[in-house]
Amino acid sequence: DTGVSQNPRHKITKRGQNVTFRCDPISEHNRLYWYRQTLGQGPEFLTYFQNEAQLEKSRLLSDRFSAERPKGSFSTLEIQRTEQGDSAMYLCASSPTTDFSGNTIYFGEGSWLTVV
Amino acid sequence: KNQVEQSPQSLIILEGKNCTLQCNYTVSPFSNLRWYKQDTGRGPVSLTIMTFSENTKSNGRYTATLDADTKQSSLHITASQLSDSASYICVVSVLRAGNMLTFGGGTRLMVKP
Numbered sequence: 001d002t003g004v005s006q007n008p009r010h011k012i013t014k015r016g017q018n019v020t021f022r023c024d025p026i027s028e029h030n031r032l033y034w035y036r037q038t039l040g041q042g043p044e045f046l047t048y049f050q051n052e053a054q055l056e057k058s059r060l061l062s063d064r065f066s067a068e069r070p071k072g073s074f075s076t077l078e079i080q081r082t083e084q085g086d087s088a089m090y091l092c093a094s095s096p097t098t099d100f101s102g103n104t105i106y107f108g109e110g111s112w113l114t115v116v
Numbered sequence: 117k118n119q120v121e122q123s124p125q126s127l128i129i130l131e132g133k134n135c136t137l138q139c140n141y142t143v144s145p146f147s148n149l150r151w152y153k154q155d156t157g158r159g160p161v162s163l164t165i166m167t168f169s170e171n172t173k174s175n176g177r178y179t180a181t182l183d184a185d186t187k188q189s190s191l192h193i194t195a196s197q198l199s200d201s202a203s204y205i206c207v208v209s210v211l212r213a214g215n216m217l218t219f220g221g222g223t224r225l226m227v228k229p
Contacts, residue, residue: 043219
């Protein structure tokens, strides 16, 4: 396993279109996170899964955003009716579940979204 | 107000020189503090993780320190290389389920030849 995989790496879309990003976490990592990052800023939390259960969502995750992890493995993040303000890099991360401290959280390379 | 503040925002140094990046945090209850390196357009890569009982942690030329009393951490880079040019992000974990991570805004380091 080579790490957290995200695709597509880059997506350019017209305003109003829907886009979907996929994240394949490291095998057997129960926790999966989605973050959004804009240029010059640190990542901002969007949502978090423990296996297939979506346990927390940020207020940044408006009703146009939906994330799923149907079988507790890969996850998808869909953005409906995209707006220019959605342009950002969407980062996925995964980690083991055993305890709350000390586990390395591994990030994917991110999916860049540009809304024109 | 961000609960994890990093300074400086950006830094330019000459190859071979040392530098120190700072991180102050207010999040609680504190669990651990992580430093990540993020190359432009890439995902963050973990450098160090420290719990409240650890004062220092090294990873090659990177040495992180933590003072849990003053809620301050630093990342020292020794004998900088051109490949050290990146953003360095301080991330503090809290003792709760779910979203544990609070990210700083990062320090953008440029190493010049």
